[in-house]
Amino acid sequence: MSKFINNNLKELEEYTPGEQPQNISEYIKLNTNENPFPPSDRLKKIVTEEAINNLRLYPDPNCKELVDTIAKVYNVDKKNILIGNGSDEILGLAFLGFGEDGAIYPKLSYGFYTVFADLYGIRKKEIPLKRDYYIDIDDYNGKSGMVVIANPNAPTGLELSKEEVEELLEQDPNRIVIIDEAYVDFGGKSSIELTKKHNNLLVVCTFSKSRNLAGARVGFAIGNEEIIKDLNKLKFSFNPYNLNRISSLFAKEALLDKEYFEKCSGIIMENRYYLTESLRDLGFKINDSVANFIFAKCPDSIGGEEYYKYLKKNKVLVRYFPNIDLKDHVRITVGTKYEIDRLLEETKKMLLKIS
Ligand SMILES: *Cc1c(COP(=O)(O)O)cnc(C)c1O
Numbered sequence: 001m002s003k004f005i006n007n008n009l010k011e012l013e014e015y016t017p018g019e020q021p022q023n024i025s026e027y028i029k030l031n032t033n034e035n036p037f038p039p040s041d042r043l044k045k046i047v048t049e050e051a052i053n054n055l056r057l058y059p060d061p062n063c064k065e066l067v068d069t070i071a072k073v074y075n076v077d078k079k080n081i082l083i084g085n086g087s088d089e090i091l092g093l094a095f096l097g098f099g100e101d102g103a104i105y106p107k108l109s110y111g112f113y114t115v116f117a118d119l120y121g122i123r124k125k126e127i128p129l130k131r132d133y134y135i136d137i138d139d140y141n142g143k144s145g146m147v148v149i150a151n152p153n154a155p156t157g158l159e160l161s162k163e164e165v166e167e168l169l170e171q172d173p174n175r176i177v178i179i180d181e182a183y184v185d186f187g188g189k190s191s192i193e194l195t196k197k198h199n200n201l202l203v204v205c206t207f208s209k210s211r212n213l214a215g216a217r218v219g220f221a222i223g224n225e226e227i228i229k230d231l232n233k234l235k236f237s238f239n240p241y242n243l244n245r246i247s248s249l250f251a252k253e254a255l256l257d258k259e260y261f262e263k264c265s266g267i268i269m270e271n272r273y274y275l276t277e278s279l280r281d282l283g284f285k286i287n288d289s290v291a292n293f294i295f296a297k298c299p300d301s302i303g304g305e306e307y308y309k310y311l312k313k314n315k316v317l318v319r320y321f322p323n324i325d326l327k328d329h330v331r332i333t334v335g336t337k338y339e340i341d342r343l344l345e346e347t348k349k350m351l352l353k354i355s
Helices: 041-045 049-056 064-074 087-098 112-119 162-171 192-196 225-236 245-256 258-281 304-313 337-354
Strands: 028-030 081-084 103-106 124-127 146-150 177-180 201-206 219-223 293-297 316-318 329-333
Touching (some): 041 245, 049 245, 064 219, 064 245, 081 087, 081 225, 087 177, 087 225, 103 112, 112 124, 146 162, 162 177, 192 201, 192 219, 258 293, 304 329, 304 337, 316 329
Parallel strands (some): 103 124
């Protein structure tokens, strides 16, 4: 730490991203919920000489082309859409803009919520999950502040029903509710339609998971016009050109390739079933996930850290959370059939060694 950093930031604990090893091709990478399939083939025609020449120009700060495409695909009005450099940026703007009465979110959820709250000095109201990691929306009733829910939740892979989201919105129309739908496209139910009826809802989405574009950094949010205006004001006060020209084109093409999107999501959902059932057969305890990852409790004979380390030594990466109360759990991204079989093979070897 330098002697120049602000006092209020000295204690800040930053977000720890999942490992991204340099020698990536050596690993079966099931630790950061990326899509195992490459982006749509349509992206290959984008990096033309003209597109490269155009990089001398700033991008459109309003991201008009992408906004128009999202408006069509999701059947919402343009004025209800905000574009972000990944959905993390949008979440960051939302915490900055709407967090003064505190942030209310499940104690076990996306780690970035705590980091944003700490970064902006926002009071945290972390709500413990119920048995089997379920979110009980009654626990949110009567609490003031900004509600943030990943739906489906991470790392649990469980979702709130549409009725539960609606009830959360109706508990207090003067409280903003942010629904983070990073994983909604793998069998979950989106709340985007509810933005037309509820002025206190912001739905945050990403191209990183179901659109195979984690490396391009594109996210978007849908909500009431006034909320979007507020967020745009913050964006234009911080980084007006937040989306680069190439990523903007990539995102548009990915969005238009509906067929490929549905194909990838379909395979991932099938593979999720295969992964879940196979690990259950080996003694793991797993709730049925609606995301592109599963949250697995290891058999009594092995701890989560031990399992994670064994897999890593054998070139399979999964996510282990050392700092939370879940030392017997790992989160495993649903990969290709081949990747899952490699994980299962190593898991069986480890269990054999132990017995
Ligand atoms: C991956 C993820 C995001 C962030 O996605 P980016 O768009 O890549 O910034 C947001 N929320 C949750 C719950 C995620 O898992």
